[in-house]
Amino acid sequence: MQGAAQLPDGAAPVPPAAASPATPPPEVRGDAAASGYWVRFGPTQDREHLIRLVDRVLDRHGVVGRVQTVYTVVGYKVTSGPVRTRTAAEQRRRLLETVGLRSQVHDHPDGYVLDFGQFRNAPAAERLARAIRSRGYGAAVRPVQAASYAVVVGPVAEKAAAALARTLDGAGVPVSLTRHHGGAHTHPR
Secondary structure, eight states: OOOOBOOTTSOBOOOGGGOOOOOOOOOOOTHHHHEEEEEEEEEESOHHHHHHHIIIIIHHHTOOEEEEEEEEEEEEEEEEEEESSHHHHHHHHHHHHTTTOOOEEEEETTEEEEEEEEESSHHHHHHHHHHHHHTTOOOEEEEEEEEEEEEEEEEEOHHHHHHHHHHHHHTTOOEEEEEEETTEEEOOO
8 A cells, every 4th residue: 555654553554644543552560561472463454353353362372462443545436426316316327328438327315426436546437527527516535434443552572573473474464563661662773
């Protein structure tokens, strides 16, 4: 993916506009607060798989993790409307189709909208929206987001973090370690 937003725990690869506020890490007291590592694994879109993995791996290592949800932009949807009546929406659809702008009419709380589909990147969606607007109709481009999930554990001692990371890496799970010094995080580059 292009671009990345830094989350407080250190690192979910998502476009800048797509990150949701991350759950802050749990409060840590005593010696563990002075130093240690945050272990982050994921992200994955399969929340159930992640929960099974958490139950199996974290229990085996005797640590507790916190699940985070990150929203990632997966595309851009182009629509026109709403239009009050289905007849008016169908008429707009037919007129725009004559110039190669195909769409489908869908119900909307305020009437009907023309759905021109989903695009992988914003510039392609904006080009289509401009073409619709150039014909005298309104058009909107909206990001489509998908949730992905990650687990953060820590801070834990260096040996425990390394053992957990080896187990997760062996299971094919993306892992990152972040050094924790008191109230500050040192993010790996």
